[in-house]
Amino acid sequence: MSGPDLSIAGLQRAIEATFLARDRRRGVAATYLWFAEEVGELARAIRRGERENLVEEFGDVLAWLSSLASLCDVDLAAAAAPYAKACPACSRSPCACPEPTRLTAPDGGAPVR
């Protein structure tokens, strides 16, 4: 017996089998709201340093992102492919693009306000 297929394509297929019918009934707009809510929960877990919640929140965000991609007829593996080898903008790895200075804190943490 083999374990679950944890490739991006395998994950999208599994999430479709589990949730697509319900996701279709809910629709793209309401599903997007759920996705956004999960992103907010991830932000809160990171900000509060809730280590024990982080893995769960990352999983939730990934699952809702996959649901959204399926509702929009987007192949998540194809969407990820441009990032698999190098930076899609500069084609280098590590990325050699100029770092954003306006929205990124010096430590790469929360945006400077």
Ligand SMILES: [Zn+2]
């Ligand atoms: Zn780059």
